[in-house]
Amino acid sequence: MTIARKLQDYIDAQGIAYDTLAHHRTATTSQSAHAARVPGSKLAKSVVVHHEMGYVLAVVPSTHRIELSTLQEVVDRRLGLASEEEVSALFADCDIGAVPPIGSAYDVPVILDESLGEASDVYFEGGDHKTLVHVSGPNFRSLMKDARLARFSHVS
Numbered sequence: 001m002t003i004a005r006k007l008q009d010y011i012d013a014q015g016i017a018y019d020t021l022a023h024h025r026t027a028t029t030s031q032s033a034h035a036a037r038v039p040g041s042k043l044a045k046s047v048v049v050h051h052e053m054g055y056v057l058a059v060v061p062s063t064h065r066i067e068l069s070t071l072q073e074v075v076d077r078r079l080g081l082a083s084e085e086e087v088s089a090l091f092a093d094c095d096i097g098a099v100p101p102i103g104s105a106y107d108v109p110v111i112l113d114e115s116l117g118e119a120s121d122v123y124f125e126g127g128d129h130k131t132l133v134h135v136s137g138p139n140f141r142s143l144m145k146d147a148r149l150a151r152f153s154h155v156s
Helices: 005-013 029-036 068-075 084-090 137-143
Strands: 019-022 043-051 054-061 064-066 110-113 121-125 131-136 148-150 153-155
Touching: 029 043, 029 121, 043 068, 043 084, 054 064, 068 110, 068 148, 121 137, 131 137
Parallel strands: 043 121, 054 110, 110 148
Antiparallel strands: 019 131, 043 054, 064 153, 121 131
8 A cells, every 4th residue: 555655745744644545456536436435426536638838637526527628618728638658757656547636746737626625535546556545625625725626527
């Protein structure tokens, strides 16, 4: 049960309490929620998108899909999904598909979907496909204090 070094260093520096939850290797956040027996609505999924000025980490519950057109309106930029190479460069200590939503640890701006704004507990990928990080809702909101809050997803 390990989490990415940059993520761990950032959370520790913020003084945030967390625990980790091991599960068998999974390929998607929905599978991770099922394997770890946590509600998908409380598992934050991270999607890296790019625009002409850089990158944004869009964070939604694992039960939701991003509405790219709505997200483009929110950021007022044309967006596209980042390639695996781009994601690997930004999140070098994380596996592809296991990017944590804490963009501040990686100097990537975050847009947080409002549907995660009031969760009592939040889980998220710790940088690999076998570990989830669990924080209280207030601690998650503290970690996301620099994130922009908007509505840009729907239940899938």
